[in-house]
Amino acid sequence: MTSPTFALGGDLTVNRLGFGAMRLTGKGVWGPPADRDECLRVLRRAVELGVDFIDTADSYGPYVSEDLIRDALHPYDGVVVATKAGLLRTGPDDWTPLGFPAYLRQECEMSLRRLGVDTIELFQLHRIDSKFPAEDQVGELLKLQQEGKIRHIGLSEVTAEQLAAARAVAPIASVQNMYNLTMRAAEPVLDVCESEGIAFIPWFPLAAGPLAASDGPLQRIAADHGASPSQLALAWLLKRSPVMLPIPGTSKVAHLEENVAAARIELTDAEFETLSKAGAAQG
Numbered sequence: 001m002t003s004p005t006f007a008l009g010g011d012l013t014v015n016r017l018g019f020g021a022m023r024l025t026g027k028g029v030w031g032p033p034a035d036r037d038e039c040l041r042v043l044r045r046a047v048e049l050g051v052d053f054i055d056t057a058d059s060y061g062p063y064v065s066e067d068l069i070r071d072a073l074h075p076y077d078g079v080v081v082a083t084k085a086g087l088l089r090t091g092p093d094d095w096t097p098l099g100f101p102a103y104l105r106q107e108c109e110m111s112l113r114r115l116g117v118d119t120i121e122l123f124q125l126h127r128i129d130s131k132f133p134a135e136d137q138v139g140e141l142l143k144l145q146q147e148g149k150i151r152h153i154g155l156s157e158v159t160a161e162q163l164a165a166a167r168a169v170a171p172i173a174s175v176q177n178m179y180n181l182t183m184r185a186a187e188p189v190l191d192v193c194e195s196e197g198i199a200f201i202p203w204f205p206l207a208a209g210p211l212a213a214s215d216g217p218l219q220r221i222a223a224d225h226g227a228s229p230s231q232l233a234l235a236w237l238l239k240r241s242p243v244m245l246p247i248p249g250t251s252k253v254a255h256l257e258e259n260v261a262a263a264r265i266e267l268t269d270a271e272f273e274t275l276s277k278a279g280a281a282q283g
């Protein structure tokens with residue numbers, strides 16, 4: 001892969017086009033995937049193609065995604081596996097924040113065991129739970145970091161104010177918020193990440209399909225460019241900021257190969273502007 005790189009937390013250099021492993025599960029991100037063997041092939045092919053940053057969470061499945069990653073890739077050999085804690089699962093599509101610090105610790109311990117590692121390279125607080133002080137949640141992750149159980153701490157779905165408050169408690173290496181060409185509400189926190197050298201990991205980079213659709217908003221520009229719509233959506237993200245680390249997800253090798261190839265597309269400034277305007281009009 002010829003993707004540009006980013007040094008996560010200043011010391012973990014990864015290709016900026018990563019892989020999101022949430023879709024390697026059943027419907028509603030619940031239970032096993034329909035085609036387990038294809039999911040294992042997706043993970044191995046991603047690494048063959050140069051992907052070295054994989055995003056997951058204990059809540060994906062739950063446990064299914066982490067287990068698959070271990071089965072496909074352990075002992076990882078230079079691949080950074082980032083996981084998350086802080087969401088309970090009670091059924092398909094049900095997600096409930098739980099930031100009780102001892103529970104976050106248990107999730108970390110179980111992810112260490114499930115992934116078969118001594119240290120989790122990037123451990124992200126999936127949501128700040130308003131039922132507990134944010135500093136206690138981030139503080140528990142700081143303790144885990146000091147104990148060597150996690151290397152870097154990340155946050156997910158935070159505002160610029162929440163990021164600032166968390167940074168007063170612990171060093172924060174990454175922020176993962178929903179962001180794509182047509183959904184840009186996270187721009188204020190992206191701007192902070194860019195100025196502070198914090199990785200910004202946009203989830204939903206393809207809007208779960210519509211931005212990759214053959215009759216979607218990117219089709220005409222994509223045809224002009226000789227690329228697919230999903231590739232343009234990803235190339236736009238990569239050009240948007242040097243701290244941007246998209247993690248498109250798929251359960252199919254063909255889609256993976258198409259998405260990874262987006263790292264080779266260099267948009268001109270004019271193309272970038274055209275796409276920005278087209279995306280804003282859709283948003």
Ligand SMILES: NC(=O)c1ccc[n+]([C@@H]2O[C@H](COP(=O)([O-])OP(=O)(O)OC[C@H]3O[C@@H](n4cnc5c(N)ncnc54)[C@H](OP(=O)(O)O)[C@@H]3O)[C@@H](O)[C@H]2O)c1
Pocket residue numbers: 019020021022023055056126156157176177202203204205206207208209212213230247248249250251252254255256258259
């Ligand atoms: N922090 C959070 O709160 C949070 C929330 C959601 C997700 N995430 C993370 O972000 C990652 C990505 O988010 P996401 O999965 O919601 O959205 P996404 O990557 O924008 O979309 C994934 C969906 O798009 C389809 N797709 C992927 N590539 C395609 C292609 N080339 N052509 C056509 N369809 C394609 C996939 O279906 P197929 O399987 O059929 O290819 C999949 O259903 C997740 O895997 C997860 O790691 C984080």
